Amino acid sequence: MDVLIYLIPIALGMGLLGLGAFLWSLKSGQYEDLDGAAQRILMEDDDRPLTDADRAETSDTSD
Amino acid sequence: MASITASGADPEAFVRTRNGHQEMDLLVSGAHCAVCISRIETAMREFSGVSNARLNLSTGRLSLSWTGASSQAHDMVRRLGEIGYPATPFEPETGADAGSQEEKRLLRAMAVAAFASANVMMFSIPVWAGADMDEQTRQWFHWLSALIVLPTVAYSGRPFFTSAWAALKTRHVNMDVPISLGVLLACGLSIYEMLVGSGHTYFDAAAMLLFFLLIGRWLDSRLRAKAGAAARRLAAMQAASANRLDATGQVKSIPAREVQPGDLLLIAAGEKVPVDAEIESGNSQLDAALVTGETRPVEAKPGTQIFSGMVNLEAPLRVRATAKRDDSLLAEITRLVEAGEQSRSRYVKLADHAARVYVPVVHSLAALTLVGWLLAGAEPRIAIINAIAVLIITCPCALGLAVPAVQVVASGRLYKSGVLVKSGDALERLAEADAAAFDKTGTLTIGKPQLTNRAAIADEDFELAATLARTSHHPLSRAIADLAGMGTAAHQVSEIPGGGLQAEIDGEDVRLGSARWLGVDARGDAASEVWLQRGDNAPVRFVFADQERPGAAEAVADVEALGLPAQMLSGDRREAVDAMARRLGMTDWSAELKPAEKISALEAAKTDGRHVLMVGDGLNDAPALASAHVSMSLASATDISQAAADFVIQRDRLDAIRETIEIARKARRRVLENFGLAALYNMIAVPLAVFGFVTPLVAAIAMSASSLLVTLNALRLAR
Numbered sequence: 001m002d003v004l005i006y007l008i009p010i011a012l013g014m015g016l017l018g019l020g021a022f023l024w025s026l027k028s029g030q031y032e033d034l035d036g037a038a039q040r041i042l043m044e045d046d047d048r049p050l051t052d053a054d055r056a057e058t059s060d061t062s063d
Numbered sequence: 064m065a066s067i068t069a070s071g072a073d074p075e076a077f078v079r080t081r082n083g084h085q086e087m088d089l090l091v092s093g094a095h096c097a098v099c100i101s102r103i104e105t106a107m108r109e110f111s112g113v114s115n116a117r118l119n120l121s122t123g124r125l126s127l128s129w130t131g132a133s134s135q136a137h138d139m140v141r142r143l144g145e146i147g148y149p150a151t152p153f154e155p156e157t158g159a160d161a162g163s164q165e166e167k168r169l170l171r172a173m174a175v176a177a178f179a180s181a182n183v184m185m186f187s188i189p190v191w192a193g194a195d196m197d198e199q200t201r202q203w204f205h206w207l208s209a210l211i212v213l214p215t216v217a218y219s220g221r222p223f224f225t226s227a228w229a230a231l232k233t234r235h236v237n238m239d240v241p242i243s244l245g246v247l248l249a250c251g252l253s254i255y256e257m258l259v260g261s262g263h264t265y266f267d268a269a270a271m272l273l274f275f276l277l278i279g280r281w282l283d284s285r286l287r288a289k290a291g292a293a294a295r296r297l298a299a300m301q302a303a304s305a306n307r308l309d310a311t312g313q314v315k316s317i318p319a320r321e322v323q324p325g326d327l328l329l330i331a332a333g334e335k336v337p338v339d340a341e342i343e344s345g346n347s348q349l350d351a352a353l354v355t356g357e358t359r360p361v362e363a364k365p366g367t368q369i370f371s372g373m374v375n376l377e378a379p380l381r382v383r384a385t386a387k388r389d390d391s392l393l394a395e396i397t398r399l400v401e402a403g404e405q406s407r408s409r410y411v412k413l414a415d416h417a418a419r420v421y422v423p424v425v426h427s428l429a430a431l432t433l434v435g436w437l438l439a440g441a442e443p444r445i446a447i448i449n450a451i452a453v454l455i456i457t458c459p460c461a462l463g464l465a466v467p468a469v470q471v472v473a474s475g476r477l478y479k480s481g482v483l484v485k486s487g488d489a490l491e492r493l494a495e496a497d498a499a500a501f502d503k504t505g506t507l508t509i510g511k512p513q514l515t516n517r518a519a520i521a522d523e524d525f526e527l528a529a530t531l532a533r534t535s536h537h538p539l540s541r542a543i544a545d546l547a548g549m550g551t552a553a554h555q556v557s558e559i560p561g562g563g564l565q566a567e568i569d570g571e572d573v574r575l576g577s578a579r580w581l582g583v584d585a586r587g588d589a590a591s592e593v594w595l596q597r598g599d600n601a602p603v604r605f606v607f608a609d610q611e612r613p614g615a616a617e618a619v620a621d622v623e624a625l626g627l628p629a630q631m632l633s634g635d636r637r638e639a640v641d642a643m644a645r646r647l648g649m650t651d652w653s654a655e656l657k658p659a660e661k662i663s664a665l666e667a668a669k670t671d672g673r674h675v676l677m678v679g680d681g682l683n684d685a686p687a688l689a690s691a692h693v694s695m696s697l698a699s700a701t702d703i704s705q706a707a708a709d710f711v712i713q714r715d716r717l718d719a720i721r722e723t724i725e726i727a728r729k730a731r732r733r734v735l736e737n738f739g740l741a742a743l744y745n746m747i748a749v750p751l752a753v754f755g756f757v758t759p760l761v762a763a764i765a766m767s768a769s770s771l772l773v774t775l776n777a778l779r780l781a782r
Contacts, residue, residue: 019178036120039097
């Protein structure tokens with residue numbers, strides 16, 4: 001059963017990583033425009049990711 | 064009434080300057096795909112100095128920032144119109160939006176609870192399955208479970224603990240009291256069992272309970288945040304600007320909310336009055352249909368007090384503001400709306416009804432279990448464990464989901480048919496409605512005059528009238544122009560206040576106006592007819608009347624067929640109301656009602672034990688909408704009416720009323736079924752707990768199964 005000493009922290013660490021990723025994506029405004037995100041993938045031109053300036057703007061009003 | 068299409072607000076008034084950048088938010092209509100996004104954003108980036116142009120497709124909001132002159136805002140809005148996306152300036156809500164913040168807080172709590180309830184299973188399942196597990200490993204697994212669950216309970220349980228504590232402080236019980244008690248006792252018992260090193264722990268049950276309950280709570284708050292955002296969006300489309308004259312006589316366009324009492328304002332013909340004001344100079348007529356429900360225009364001369372929401376029809380007016388925007392909507396109306404909302408907040412929701420029955424029953428059951436086991440001679444520890452097991456297993460997981468799940472599904476379905484639901488309990492109140500009251504002007508009728516004797520007018524005369532009418536904002540002119548459609552407009556038309564339109568066409572003097580002005584012997588009401596005179600020919604009469612909306616009679620009949628006898632409450636003149644009631648086949652009507660009298664009509668129905676559904680749109684309806692048992696408003700209504708109503712019907716489709724009532728009734732049935740399912744679950748689970756058969760495994764299965772069942776039942780409503 002000694003293997004559990006490694007496996008349990010690994011398993012919990014992966015879960016925490018997922019939770020952290022979700023909380024980060026929530027905070028960075030990635031769920032602000034779900035319809036838009038679904039459509040933007042179809043656009044031909046290079047769509048740049050949100051810049052810090054955009055983020056500051058969205059967080060002004062909605063966060 | 065047509066304020067949704069274009070508010071006519073000056074975009075430059077809504078430009079904000081920050082760090083040398085100009086910023087503006089626009090509400091763009093018509094965008095729905097990737098092509099739209101890229102066309103809009105590309106068109107905006109083509110302007111000089113634009114550093115950011117991003118469209119949020121979900122909210123239709125376009126954020127722009129650029130360096131340079133703020134007057135560029137005009138060109139940007141015009142360009143958007145040219146490429147087919149009409150835009151209106153949008154005032155970003157001041158301060159943080161409480162609704163969406165609450166939603167995010169619950170979402171974070173839910174994510175943490177989801178993580179904990181999934182990962183704690185990693186330790187719980189081996190403990191349940193591993194009969195041959197050695198004592199040390201099991202102890203170690205319990206400690207790890209505690210390590211995951213206790214911080215989670217402290218974090219994710221807060222929404223429940225704070226609400227339960229607030230209820231207890233005022234000596235009430237709500238659903239959060241048994242929830243908090245169940246979760247805390249589950250943790251406490253588990254810690255005790257862990258320390259004495261024997262028996263079962265319920266850490267997994269505590270985490271799972273929180274997870275399921277937070278789903279219900281989050282759905283509920285999401286529903287409210289979504290409706291709130293949609294309502295704000297409608298209000299923003301009516302963002303108003305005002306033209307202020309400064310000391311030097313310069314006109315500057317500012318947002319209406321920046322107007323101070325004493326400011327001198329200019330109101331052009333066709334503009335909405337932004338704030339309450341007194342006329343300094345100018346003579347005109349004002350359309351007060353939104354404010355009083357009166358279809359006949361109000362005469363305005365220097366000294367006349369005018370109110371925000373009226374529309375200036377004829378000639379420019381110079382007015383002095385007497386109130387700020389926020390104080391402008393008649394102090395009386397605002398006060399009445401607030402009073403109505405307060406009386407409604409006393410409404411007891413179905414879930415609270417359930418809690419009032421549920422909590423005492425459950426708590427006495429737990430107490431009886433404790434006493435019973437002690438009397439039967441069990442040792443205190445066993446008796447306490449079984450009593451706590453009763454509290455854990457009855458923790459109203461299914462009850463917590465029963466109501467919000469149904470309401471989310473129901474309002475999602477209504478949203479698709481163009482009806483906004485402002486709150487979950489609005490559906491419950493609508494299902495109880497057993498009488499209906501309709502406003503006339505703007506609700507059952509279009510609220511604008513329509514030409515009624517087109518057949519009696521020669522085509523030639525009609526065309527001639529249209530060429531004149533196309534140049535004017537007056538509602539009677541608009542009625543002719545709208546009916547005639549696109550066409551030529553006469554040149555050099557002069558508009559004579561209190562008279563009509565005059566122009567010279569093909570060397571002949573053509574006049575379109577009131578009987579008095581033309582010297583015709585008037586046969587009817589001055590406000591509902593105009594005359595056309597060409598040279599010395601005999602004058603031709605044009606008669607107008609407000610027409611019912613398409614489908615109004617059917618909508619009223621449908622509502623009556625559902626068991627809601629309909630009456631009409633109007634502020635308009637007796638004859639106009641009588642005529643419309645006849646056309647719609649309504650026998651019960653009252654006319655010339657002031658806002659307070661509409662309320663007393665509703666109060667009278669209430670004392671008769673009726674639950675009235677009020678449908679209205681005007682400023683004068685807002686207090687009645689707020690004090691009715693449940694209320695609906697149209698998307699073309701004034702913003703204060705939309706704020707006061709429980710439902711807002713988009714696109715002004717009156718047939719949506721019937722559909723909304725039907726869905727509300729179905730939703731109520733589903734909620735009651737869900738309560739039934741939750742009761743059934745308890746009838747099975749409680750005896751097991753009382754007699755000490757509930758292990759943590761049984762608790763986990765029973766609770767998740769019951770939650771799943773009520774959710775599936777709620778989803779049936781979507782079909």
